[in-house]
Amino acid sequence: MMESQRVIVVGGDAGGMAAVSQIRKRRPNAEIIAFEKGDWTSYSACGIPFVVGGEVVGGVDRLVARTPEQHRANGVDLRMHQEVVSIDTAAGTVEVRHIDSGSTSYEPFDQLLLGTGGVPIRPDVEGIDLPFISGAHTLDDATWLADLAKSGGLEHVVIVGSGYIGLEMAEAFLHRGLKPTVIDRGPHPLSILEPELGAIVARALHANGVDYRPNHEVTGFAPDMVMTRDDAVRADLVVLGIGTGPNSALAKQAGLQLGVREAIVVDDRQQTSVDGIWAAGDCAESTHLISGTNMHLALGTYANKQARVAGINIGGGDARSARVLGTAITKFCDLEIAVSGLNSKLARMAGIDVVSQTIESSTKAGYYPGSSMMTIEVLVERRSGRLVGAQIVGGSGSAKRIDTCAVAMTAGMTVDQIVDLDLAYAPPFSPVWDPVAVAAREALKLL
Numbered sequence: 001m002m003e004s005q006r007v008i009v010v011g012g013d014a015g016g017m018a019a020v021s022q023i024r025k026r027r028p029n030a031e032i033i034a035f036e037k038g039d040w041t042s043y044s045a046c047g048i049p050f051v052v053g054g055e056v057v058g059g060v061d062r063l064v065a066r067t068p069e070q071h072r073a074n075g076v077d078l079r080m081h082q083e084v085v086s087i088d089t090a091a092g093t094v095e096v097r098h099i100d101s102g103s104t105s106y107e108p109f110d111q112l113l114l115g116t117g118g119v120p121i122r123p124d125v126e127g128i129d130l131p132f133i134s135g136a137h138t139l140d141d142a143t144w145l146a147d148l149a150k151s152g153g154l155e156h157v158v159i160v161g162s163g164y165i166g167l168e169m170a171e172a173f174l175h176r177g178l179k180p181t182v183i184d185r186g187p188h189p190l191s192i193l194e195p196e197l198g199a200i201v202a203r204a205l206h207a208n209g210v211d212y213r214p215n216h217e218v219t220g221f222a223p224d225m226v227m228t229r230d231d232a233v234r235a236d237l238v239v240l241g242i243g244t245g246p247n248s249a250l251a252k253q254a255g256l257q258l259g260v261r262e263a264i265v266v267d268d269r270q271q272t273s274v275d276g277i278w279a280a281g282d283c284a285e286s287t288h289l290i291s292g293t294n295m296h297l298a299l300g301t302y303a304n305k306q307a308r309v310a311g312i313n314i315g316g317g318d319a320r321s322a323r324v325l326g327t328a329i330t331k332f333c334d335l336e337i338a339v340s341g342l343n344s345k346l347a348r349m350a351g352i353d354v355v356s357q358t359i360e361s362s363t364k365a366g367y368y369p370g371s372s373m374m375t376i377e378v379l380v381e382r383r384s385g386r387l388v389g390a391q392i393v394g395g396s397g398s399a400k401r402i403d404t405c406a407v408a409m410t411a412g413m414t415v416d417q418i419v420d421l422d423l424a425y426a427p428p429f430s431p432v433w434d435p436v437a438v439a440a441r442e443a444l445k446l447l
């Protein structure tokens with residue numbers, strides 16, 4: 001039997017709590033103490049836009065996968081409304097602020113897992129603290145925004161940022177009968193997209209009644225107004241969706257090594273630069289499979305996987321985090337969007353010489369009801385013919401095809417191997433040549 005250990009987890013969502021069952025399985029006698037400063041545990045921030053838009057009925061409780069009581073029933077000493085404010089790595093203790101009482105206590109640990117998550121980026125401009133400006137990051141944000149959206153008291157909603165959170169929030173307000181304005185300093189929505197695919201998303205924004213303003217940099221806020229370099233836009237509500245940075249202040253204070261955008265540097269076992277201190281989720285770095293560079297990618301998929309790996313290792317096992325492709329998927333109204341691997345800018349930065357091929361195909365057999373168009377762009381390494389990136393924009397049934405591309409990239413497949421993949425076909429699902437295979441076949445011609 002392994003010796004009993006005192007494991008402290010900081011953060012009550014995926015990056016922390018997804019480790020717990022792995023630790024418990026391997027160290028049945030471990031004392032596991034988790035601190036969460038907020039009101040919720042194991043929740044899906046990914047569901048926030050759908051609560052705000054009203055597609056998910058029943059409020060934010062529907063987004064909670066495991067309540068504090070359920071965690072406690074699983075043997076976790078979960079302490080809510082308690083914030084870890086500092087770490088003494090030499091002494092092996094954390095300092096905890098009890099939010100309700102204002103008191104402080106110190107807790108020793110043998111192993112410490114940081115799952116402190118991310119912080120929404122806020123532009124450093126005048127008026128940023130005005131009360132009509134909200135993030136879309138916490139379940140409290142979701143409740144506030146949903147209540148406002150259905151109150152009937154909103155007319156001018158401005159969303160700053162046209163990344164995936166900005167797009168999903170724009171759709172949410174459309175569902176509530178409003179016509180939001182989306183402002184972005186970039187030339188097209190979703191900056192990771194190649195321009196021609198970004199242009200399709202921009203057209204969908206306009207077609208669905210969004211007042212989309214690219215190349216508009218926000219310079220400040222005044223009551224009822226968003227100022228940009230070029231104009232001013234009326235607003236009774238502003239939602240920020242300009243990205244997520246790592247919440248690594250605690251790690252920084254403790255002297256842990258920080259990397260890209262100050263995300264916590266971890267090895268492939270999720271251990272930080274200090275033995276016995278681990279990190280997972282939005283607070284930590286990931287390593288890109290194709291470029292080999294470290295990145296900060298705030299995705300729920302990584303938080304869950306990294307926490308599982310950290311949990312196995314804290315439990316005495318030996319697990320390694322796989323390198324990532326940045327595979328992501330979203331939708332705006334009827335348009336599905338997905339990416340995986342590098343885009344041409346990232347390929348250039350990584351020094352990978354690529355050819356790119358863009359094709360259009362139908363999502364099902366062209367004659368089958370409900371068939372719609374989709375566009376795939378693939379990036380292929382010129383020298384080897386290996387797929388290094390893929391992007392999809394199209395109608396229903398198109399975007400999940402990105403998973404085929406992700407598997408192919410993980411396996412290091414070349415486009416001629418992808419052409420030969422035995423992909424399923426029947427008219428209600430696909431044309432006889434799957435669009436991924438068509439893109440590979442057309443890319444092959446360029447090599």
Ligand SMILES: Cc1cc2nc3c(=O)[nH]c(=O)nc-3n(C[C@H](O)[C@H](O)[C@H](O)COP(=O)(O)OP(=O)(O)OC[C@H]3O[C@@H](n4cnc5c(N)ncnc54)[C@H](O)[C@@H]3O)c2cc1C
Pocket residue numbers: 010011012013014015016035036037038040044045046047048049082083084085115116117118136137138165247250280281282283298299300301302303329
């Ligand atoms: C609107 C929205 C939509 C999203 N959609 C998707 C999607 O479709 N697909 C996808 O893959 N990802 C999506 N994401 C990202 C995904 O939600 C995050 O990657 C994931 O929640 C990260 O989990 P985490 O545990 O690392 O961080 P968080 O969820 O941020 O949790 C960290 C927790 O730690 C607590 N905490 C922080 N510091 C302390 C401290 N010092 N002491 C005690 N407690 C502390 C916080 O209160 C918080 O509860 C979305 C995010 C948002 C906001």
